[in-house]
Amino acid sequence: GESVGLHLPTLSVQEGDNSIINCAYSNSASDYFIWYKQESGKGPQFIIDIRSNMDKRQGQRVTVLLNKTVKHLSLQIAATQPGDSAVYFCAEFSDNRKLIWGLGTSLAVNP
Amino acid sequence: GAGVSQSPRYKVAKRGQDVALRCDPISGHVSLFWYQQALGQGPEFLTYFQNEAQLDKSGLPSDRFFAERPEGSVSTLKIQRTQQEDSAVYLCASSRQDEQFFGPGTRLTVL
Numbered sequence: 001g002e003s004v005g006l007h008l009p010t011l012s013v014q015e016g017d018n019s020i021i022n023c024a025y026s027n028s029a030s031d032y033f034i035w036y037k038q039e040s041g042k043g044p045q046f047i048i049d050i051r052s053n054m055d056k057r058q059g060q061r062v063t064v065l066l067n068k069t070v071k072h073l074s075l076q077i078a079a080t081q082p083g084d085s086a087v088y089f090c091a092e093f094s095d096n097r098k099l100i101w102g103l104g105t106s107l108a109v110n111p
Numbered sequence: 112g113a114g115v116s117q118s119p120r121y122k123v124a125k126r127g128q129d130v131a132l133r134c135d136p137i138s139g140h141v142s143l144f145w146y147q148q149a150l151g152q153g154p155e156f157l158t159y160f161q162n163e164a165q166l167d168k169s170g171l172p173s174d175r176f177f178a179e180r181p182e183g184s185v186s187t188l189k190i191q192r193t194q195q196e197d198s199a200v201y202l203c204a205s206s207r208q209d210e211q212f213f214g215p216g217t218r219l220t221v222l
Binding site: 034041046049093098099100104 | 115144151152153154155156159167202204209210211212213214215216
């Protein structure tokens with residue numbers, strides 16, 4: 001079946017360090033992936049996306065890496081700040097254009 | 112407003128009551144999605160509209176769940192005869208293309 005999962009359910013980092021959140025997916029036909037950030041009491045917020053014809057995409061302080069060979073996705077956050085504390089989800093577009101979500105990784109930033 | 116809005120933000124219902132959850136999408140967004148999110152989990156797809164047409168309702172868990180979008184803008188998710196297992200956050204998202212913009216959600220608690 002199709003699934004998206006995260007390797008680490010929780011991640012604790014020091015302010016200023018870089019954070020890496022990982023995600024595995026199983027549907028090799030997926031062609032579009034998105035990282036979302038969800039703060040407590042709020043809906044998911046788009047961070048960055050990547051299409052399957054790319055290996056890397058950079059945004060402001062965030063980078064997404066896609067390794068199609070091992071079906072792995074990662075989100076790198078540079079110089080992590082307290083405001084980055086949230087739950088991070090990776091999601092993939094399935095064949096029928098539905099978003100399939102992983103379980104989420106909770107990122108805690110220690111001052 | 113500029114974003115997706117949902118009301119009410121919180122709803123407490125007694126088991127067996129009917130509830131109606133409202134979503135106001137971003138103006139001009141053709142697609143509208145409903146998701147159910149359990150605590151600590153990623154959102155689960157419920158149903159999808161393109162304008163007023165409900166194109167996919169495969170995620171609705173039972174015939175107690177009903178969604179409509181009669182004029183292709185505001186949408187209502189109705190749950191009849193609520194059960195305790197219906198307790199969750201119900202998220203609405205709208206999109207023009209692939210990127211989905213989420214509302215803050217309605218937290219439903221069924222006692």
